[in-house]
Amino acid sequence: MEQSNKRTELAAIGEFGLIDRIKSGVTLQNKSSILGIGDDAAIIDIGNGFCQVISTDLLAEGIHFDLSFTPLQHLGYKAVSVNVSDIAAMNARPEQIVVSIALSNRFSVEAVDALYEGIMTACKDYKVDLVGGDTTSSRSGLVISITAVGRAPKEKIACRHTAKKGDIICVSGDLGGAYVGLQLLLREKAEFSANPNMQPQLEPFAYVVGRQLRPVAKTSLIYELADLGVVPTAMIDISDGLASELLHIAKGSRLGAVIYEDKIPIDRQTYDVAVNEFKLIPSVCALNGGEDYELLFTIAQEDYEKIKLHDDISFIGYMTDASEGCQMITRAGQKVPVTAQGWKHF
Ligand code: ADP
Numbered sequence: 358m359e360q361s362n363k364r365t366e367l368a369a370i371g372e373f374g375l376i377d378r379i380k381s382g383v384t385l386q387n388k389s390s391i392l393g394i395g396d397d398a399a400i401i402d403i404g405n406g407f408c409q410v411i412s413t414d415l416l417a418e419g420i421h422f423d424l425s426f427t428p429l430q431h432l433g434y435k436a437v438s439v440n441v442s443d444i445a446a447m448n449a450r451p452e453q454i455v456v457s458i459a460l461s462n463r464f465s466v467e468a469v470d471a472l473y474e475g476i477m478t479a480c481k482d483y484k485v486d487l488v489g490g491d492t493t494s495s496r497s498g499l500v501i502s503i504t505a506v507g508r509a510p511k512e513k514i515a516c517r518h519t520a521k522k523g524d525i526i527c528v529s530g531d532l533g534g535a536y537v538g539l540q541l542l543l544r545e546k547a548e549f550s551a552n553p554n555m556q557p558q559l560e561p562f563a564y565v566v567g568r569q570l571r572p573v574a575k576t577s578l579i580y581e582l583a584d585l586g587v588v589p590t591a592m593i594d595i596s597d598g599l600a601s602e603l604l605h606i607a608k609g610s611r612l613g614a615v616i617y618e619d620k621i622p623i624d625r626q627t628y629d630v631a632v633n634e635f636k637l638i639p640s641v642c643a644l645n646g647g648e649d650y651e652l653l654f655t656i657a658q659e660d661y662e663k664i665k666l667h668d669d670i671s672f673i674g675y676m677t678d679a680s681e682g683c684q685m686i687t688r689a690g691q692k693v694p695v696t697a698q699g700w701k702h703f
């Protein structure tokens with residue numbers, strides 16, 4: 358990239374544009390670097406038929422979390438989940454994490470203890486080891502950066518760009534919950550600042566609030582798919598919403614896709630909160646909400662029999678030719694294009 362006096366606003370190219378720009382200046386020099394920028398995790402050849410996968414994610418206060426309604430234990434847990442989810446999205450098993458934190462003097466030793474309590478609980482749940490990190494000061498609140506490392510046999514790795522035409526599109530768990538949970542938390546916060554005597558009324562919404570504050574990565578599915586003898590043809594984790602992730606798989610694989618609105622898995626509580634509390638369309642929350650940390654993946658048609666009875670997997674559509682684009686068949690039977698904004702950082 359040449360130096361010049363030209364100034365381009367980050368908003369002009371957006372997050373994905375910026376990553377593409379960085380990627381265009383990168384040439385991989387080592388034979389062991391099998392896959393660099395562009396997937397949920399990088400793939401490194403470690404010999405003997407195995408690969409290591411590495412992913413990093415940074416959470417910044419005020420951007421990714423709001424400490425006025427996020428307990429530090431939950432934040433620690435979530436920070437690990439987000440990273441382990443990227444490893445699972447490669448169909449790999451997470452093994453280690455390193456955790457770096459930047460702290461302002463607003464934080465006490467006890468606050469850091471609480472954060473690490475959540476981190477260590479997650480390490481136990483995901484069977485990963487905390488093996489290092491870095492600690493520094495910050496002028497603008499808390500920043501947590503976690504890097505996760507995992508491993509898989511080379512032939513089991515699932516990338517975003519390897520789906521085939523006719524593959525069945527699958528999704529784990531249910532979607533949209535984290536988004537409506539966030540809307541509830543933001544609403545309670547606004548009401549509390551207007552009336553500090555108010556008591557939060559979140560107990561009836563425990564499921565969706567939990568989906569937002571303390572998501573659980575679907576590493577379990579990786580082990581189950583291995584037991585069932587299924588290797589996804591492509592996989593991605595749902596951090597930015599179903600629509601954005603589906604477009605990543607389709608674009609990366611140079612294909613199109615058809616999904617069915619009535620097949621998108623939505624929990625009862627998510628549905629009720631979306632409709633009754635916010636007058637939102639539940640499937641739109643699933644498509645554009647984000648932070649569900651479920652897995653979106655494709656399988657070859659012949660593998661369908663092996664997983665069709667799995668109670669945590671929904672089959673929502675199939676991959677088509679690129680010329681057909683990404684379409685959703687609505688409940689009313691209309692064909693609408695799937696579009697995504699993802700999270701706008703800039
Ligand atoms: P995810 O949502 O799965 O965390 P991102 O959209 O953050 O993925 O990143 C997409 C790809 O771009 C990943 O391969 C990631 O490693 C890479 N990437 C993101 N930011 C940078 C950066 N500043 N420098 C180099 N690579 C980056």
Ligand code: MG
Binds near residue numbers: 414415
């Ligand atoms: Mg990222």
